[in-house]
Amino acid sequence: MELSPENPRPAEPEIETSHVEEFVEQLSCVTSTLPSRINIDAQSVEQGLAKLVLTLIEFIRRLLEKQAVRRMEGGDLSPEQIEELGLALMRLEAKLQELKTQFGLADEDLNLDLGPIGRLI
Amino acid sequence: MKVYIYCLTEGTDALPNSLRGIAGAAVRWIDTGCFSSVVSDFAGEAVLVNRENALAHAAVVQSVFKQTTPLPFRFGTLVTEPKLNSYLTARRETLQRKLEQVRGCVEMSVKIVWNRNWTDESLHKDVQEKPGTAFLHEKRRQLMGSEARAAEARRIAVWLEDKTGEMVREKRIDTNPTEKLLLAAAYLVERGAVEQYRVRLKEAREEKPELHFLVSGPWPPYSFANIDLEFKSQFGVS
Amino acid sequence: MSSPFDQIIVNEGGEQIDELELSLLETLDHVLNRGLVIAGEITISVADIDLIFLGLNVLLSSVETANEVLRHRETKL
Numbered sequence: 001m002e003l004s005p006e007n008p009r010p011a012e013p014e015i016e017t018s019h020v021e022e023f024v025e026q027l028s029c030v031t032s033t034l035p036s037r038i039n040i041d042a043q044s045v046e047q048g049l050a051k052l053v054l055t056l057i058e059f060i061r062r063l064l065e066k067q068a069v070r071r072m073e074g075g076d077l078s079p080e081q082i083e084e085l086g087l088a089l090m091r092l093e094a095k096l097q098e099l100k101t102q103f104g105l106a107d108e109d110l111n112l113d114l115g116p117i118g119r120l121i
Numbered sequence: 122m123k124v125y126i127y128c129l130t131e132g133t134d135a136l137p138n139s140l141r142g143i144a145g146a147a148v149r150w151i152d153t154g155c156f157s158s159v160v161s162d163f164a165g166e167a168v169l170v171n172r173e174n175a176l177a178h179a180a181v182v183q184s185v186f187k188q189t190t191p192l193p194f195r196f197g198t199l200v201t202e203p204k205l206n207s208y209l210t211a212r213r214e215t216l217q218r219k220l221e222q223v224r225g226c227v228e229m230s231v232k233i234v235w236n237r238n239w240t241d242e243s244l245h246k247d248v249q250e251k252p253g254t255a256f257l258h259e260k261r262r263q264l265m266g267s268e269a270r271a272a273e274a275r276r277i278a279v280w281l282e283d284k285t286g287e288m289v290r291e292k293r294i295d296t297n298p299t300e301k302l303l304l305a306a307a308y309l310v311e312r313g314a315v316e317q318y319r320v321r322l323k324e325a326r327e328e329k330p331e332l333h334f335l336v337s338g339p340w341p342p343y344s345f346a347n348i349d350l351e352f353k354s355q356f357g358v359s
Numbered sequence: 360m361s362s363p364f365d366q367i368i369v370n371e372g373g374e375q376i377d378e379l380e381l382s383l384l385e386t387l388d389h390v391l392n393r394g395l396v397i398a399g400e401i402t403i404s405v406a407d408i409d410l411i412f413l414g415l416n417v418l419l420s421s422v423e424t425a426n427e428v429l430r431h432r433e434t435k436l
Binding site for chain 2: 012013014015016017018019022023025026027065066068069072073079082083084085086087088089090
């Protein structure tokens with residue numbers, strides 16, 4: 001239709017790099033939420049819900065961490081406050097790790113792919 | 122009964138008779154007003170995400186792409202025909218604009234890896250630090266590293282655009298999609314300009330040997346097709 | 360049916376396999392992560408992913424709101 005001598009038919013996509021292994025590794029991450037199995041039973045549904053909830057908590061936890069670092073940089077926290085904040089965040093991180101393990105989830109599992117709008121974390 | 126949709130075009134074109142899609146189903150057209158959708162019948166409730174189906178999807182879109190530039194659908198789109206028709210009617214103007222934007226173009230992809238250490242190890246570490254404080258200091262170190270990396274990714278995106286910008290009609294840039302992937306970019310390039318784009322890109326690559334490039338294309342315009350959910354993809358936590 | 364994307368420069372056996380893998384991954388990146396979306400219609404056949412897409416709109420608004428609140432607070436500080 002719109003093809004002409006000036007507007008040639010496209011060739012098949014070529015893929016070219018000098019660093020094949022590196023990109024295989026990185027692209028595996030990008031497609032890591034690819035489900036590889038069908039598993040429509042109760043355990044999977046539970047795990048799916050857990051994923052959703054834990055991801056939200058993880059997201060908020062990271063926001064809190066960033067806020068804490070910001071406040072620390074801003075200089076309006078006393079050394080005692082910094083210590084207290086740090087300890088609380090440490091415990092939060094550990095708790096979340098525990099929950100992840102309980103549900104058999106890895107870090108990558110919590111990186112929700114929200115389709116066209118990208119990843120959550 | 123649902124149909125699996127591969128892509129959308131402005132008009133009906135001939136498809137190879139032997140063209141098969143997901144689960145080997147025959148590929149056909151559905152005409153809705155000014156649009157033609159490339160579909161195949163699908164009997165299940167959901168589509169298995171595997172190599173075979175993904176490649177089948179890609180092959181169908183590629184086949185159409187040889188004749189005209191379609192708007193590719195994302196893998197796994199299953200709808201009833203009425204739902205498809207109402208979607209096309211409701212979003213007609215936006216879809217027409219999109220088709221116009223991609224007309225006569227292809228998508229060229231660039232991904233860049235830079236294996237660099239972004240955190241400054243030299244930041245003073247006080248051995249006497251209490252645990253909570255040490256924790257926050259470490260987080261700050263990591264954050265600064267990731268901010269440095271993000272800034273560099275943006276700089277490189279700008280540099281790349283400088284090099285190839287003339288041939289590019291539209292771009293989609295993703296900075297730091299993973300820790301090592303500095304950039305994942307998609308460029309909409311007119312078919313006639315692809316060779317020139319490639320030449321410029323080659324020159325750019327030679328300029329920066331520390332950057333590891335993966336270039337691919339020409340693709341149908343997957344990255345430029347979507348009209349919905351076009352939110353900022355960075356959950357801006359900076 | 361051989362895929363049109365299996366264009367490879369053959370070196371040693373190991374490299375060939377990796378390049379096939381890369382070709383597939385690049386294709387997957389385009390086909391799975393991009394393209395037109397009819398919101399709420401994508402069902403991918405594993406229970407955990409199902410839930411995410413069904414709940415997409417709800418999830419979006421709660422995350423966006425959280426973001427707005429934080430941004431608002433930051434400008435105030």
